[in-house]
Amino acid sequence: MAFALGKNDVNKINRVLRELLDQSESTGCLVCDHSGYVLAQQGVDTQDPLLISALGAGVFTASRELARILGEDKFSAVFHQGEKKSIFICAVNQDVLLVVIFTNEASVGLVRLYAGPAADAIRGTLEEVRTRIDTMQEAPEYTFVLNDSKGGLFSKNTDATKGQ
Amino acid sequence: MSFVNYATREIQLKIVYYGCGLCGKTTNLQVIHEMVSPDAKGDLTSLATSQDRTLFFDFMPLVAEAIKGFQTRFQMYTVPGQVMYNMTRRLVLRGVDGIVFVADSQWDKMAENVESFNNLLENLQLQGDSLDTIPYVIQHNKRDLTNIAPVNYLEFLLNNRGKRRPSTTSIAPQGKGVFETLNMICRLVLNNFIRENTPKSVNKEEKDLVLM
Ligand SMILES: Nc1nc2c(ncn2[C@@H]2O[C@H](COP(=O)(O)OP(=O)(O)OP(=O)(O)O)[C@@H](O)[C@H]2O)c(=O)[nH]1
Numbered sequence: 001m002a003f004a005l006g007k008n009d010v011n012k013i014n015r016v017l018r019e020l021l022d023q024s025e026s027t028g029c030l031v032c033d034h035s036g037y038v039l040a041q042q043g044v045d046t047q048d049p050l051l052i053s054a055l056g057a058g059v060f061t062a063s064r065e066l067a068r069i070l071g072e073d074k075f076s077a078v079f080h081q082g083e084k085k086s087i088f089i090c091a092v093n094q095d096v097l098l099v100v101i102f103t104n105e106a107s108v109g110l111v112r113l114y115a116g117p118a119a120d121a122i123r124g125t126l127e128e129v130r131t132r133i134d135t136m137q138e139a140p141e142y143t144f145v146l147n148d149s150k151g152g153l154f155s156k157n158t159d160a161t162k163g164q
Numbered sequence: 165m166s167f168v169n170y171a172t173r174e175i176q177l178k179i180v181y182y183g184c185g186l187c188g189k190t191t192n193l194q195v196i197h198e199m200v201s202p203d204a205k206g207d208l209t210s211l212a213t214s215q216d217r218t219l220f221f222d223f224m225p226l227v228a229e230a231i232k233g234f235q236t237r238f239q240m241y242t243v244p245g246q247v248m249y250n251m252t253r254r255l256v257l258r259g260v261d262g263i264v265f266v267a268d269s270q271w272d273k274m275a276e277n278v279e280s281f282n283n284l285l286e287n288l289q290l291q292g293d294s295l296d297t298i299p300y301v302i303q304h305n306k307r308d309l310t311n312i313a314p315v316n317y318l319e320f321l322l323n324n325r326g327k328r329r330p331s332t333t334s335i336a337p338q339g340k341g342v343f344e345t346l347n348m349i350c351r352l353v354l355n356n357f358i359r360e361n362t363p364k365s366v367n368k369e370e371k372d373l374v375l376m
Pocket residue numbers: 183184185186187188189190191192216217218219242243244245246305306307308309334335336337
């Protein structure tokens with residue numbers, strides 16, 4: 001079964017994210033899972049949410065692995081400080097991460113302070129989703145059908161010529 | 165595990181190119197990126213060493229309206245093939261929905277191909293997955309070189325898990341076989357997605373009703 005989020009779930013998560021943006025004075029935040037899937041985002045449109053989540057998930061898992069090697073098993077967050085912008089990543093649950101992007105006018109202390117409760121709220125919503133998926137397998141919201149794609153789904157762009 | 169967002173009507177699926185060092189995984193994504201129509205693709209991001217060996221992964225999103233009413237996003241990844249980067253391979257494999265195993269056809273790469281395939285089986289098992297349930301395609305690459313094994317032999321070595329799986333031949337830098345492989349894995353992943361997300365109790369008539 002796919003992990004599926006309904007409209008209400010996404011609305012709930014988005015509400016939490018908007019509140020987090022407000023309180024922590026950050027510029028963008030995003031919820032993704034360890035496979036790099038984007039579950040929801042606020043304020044990240046202009047950057048590339050898919051890429052941020054692919055890289056964020058990689059950075060977080062790699063850092064946690066480093067920490068584990070050092071004998072630290074209570075690893076919960078990554079913080080990257082840049083000159084103008086910084087990024088804070090913390091775990092929502094086993095599989096899901098919360099990424100917060102902020103300029104250096106905001107403070108990491110503030111971000112950390114509000115990211116915790118936000119992660120808790122998101123975890124709550126995702127647990128509701130999980131129980132719903134587990135109990136409602138017989139009555140799915142949709143049935144999925146393939147679009148007829150004549151030939152392949154992806155084709156070579158006829159304008160492009162390969163210089164080889 | 166695939167992901168569906170009903171609010172944005174979007175499905176996300178993850179495809180990973182696997183195989184031994186230098187077999188041509190990154191080249192596959194580069195060629196797709198170069199040749200696919202611009203509205204289907206996002207940027208190709210490569211985390212590589214200065215010698216162009218993949219260090220972490222390559223990543224490129226592709227988008228298509230593959231399932232009615234949903235934007236289908238394929239997140240394309242390659243793993244680093246070098247033996248020492250196994251932790252990173254495990255990381256990239258998380259939540260995978262489909263795999264392209266790229267084999268290097270050169271005779272002197274046979275041991276590495278087999279080792280990489282076994283490494284894939286092992287890493288999948290560690291995360292509770294298996295090639296019995298995850299769709300995959302085997303791509304026999306570098307068919308332009310002279311010191312290569314016949315396809316039959318490669319199939320005998322790598323495509324021997326009970327039922328034969330789909331395979332392709334390719335010369336990745338020339339774009340030969342690259343889109344065949346891509347389309348094949350996408351089709352397998354989509355069919356698998358639909359099968360997994362269709363409850364057995366829904367029969368044909370009901371299904372058509374729900375659809376409209
Ligand atoms: N002749 C020939 N060369 C190829 C072919 N496919 C890839 N190559 C070359 O093989 C080299 C390695 O290709 P990559 O795509 O970087 O290999 P990779 O599998 O990503 O390697 P790692 O990142 O180390 O795992 C490059 O120089 C490619 O141009 C092919 O079909 N024929």
